[in-house]
Amino acid sequence: MHSVLINTPLFYKNGEKKSPPYIIPPIGLGYIATYLIEQKFDVRIIDAYNENISIDELKNQLRILKPKYVGINIFSTNYELVKNLVESIDFECHFIVGGLSTKALYKLIIKWKSLNCVDVVIGDGERIFADIIKNQIKEEPFIEENNKRVFLVDETSFYFNKAISKLSIDRDLLYKPTSTNIFGKKEA
Secondary structure: OOEEEEEOOOOOOOOOOOOOOOOOOOHHHHHHHHHHHHOOOOEEEEEOOOOOOOHHHHHHHHHHHOOOEEEEEOOHHHHHHHHHHHHHOOOOOEEEEEOOOHHHHHHHHOOOOOOOEEEEEEEOOOOHHHHHHHOOOOOOOOEEEOOEEEEEEOOOOOOOOOOHHHOOOOHHHOOOOOEEOOOOOEEO
16 A cells, blocks of 8 residues: 555544534545545545544554555644554654644644654645655755654645645545435435
């Protein structure tokens, strides 16, 4: 397996999650996966949150798949869980951490004790992810310490998506839950 993108769980164990009235698929990961596939990379999305996969199950899946690259989102609520996951992986891979919370958490993430490379992307990850994989990044990180780098993708960046609605997305890559709306109709 070349690349795995993970919608991270919020809890350590199965059953800790309360089922929400609706589930939102990780659209950002869908954009990244679609772009990687268009670039001819083998990629898989693991939606650990929606599939209620525990952190231990997720670690086991990664040990079986042994991807070269792991794209993972992070939230302030699951910071310790994601840190635990990244620091515990004992095979060689390259982590790319993204999500809105990276703007507030990057100074902590670069202190993680991982033998693997860890890149943090603040901002749009859809286009920079592929260049990180190809080792053809067109911009310098704004922080680089040991095996950690932090990239800022803002409106001045080459990688900034000026019109995200023009990016292609293969929705078949995403978890497709159905729910019943207030009118008793099924929707997805």
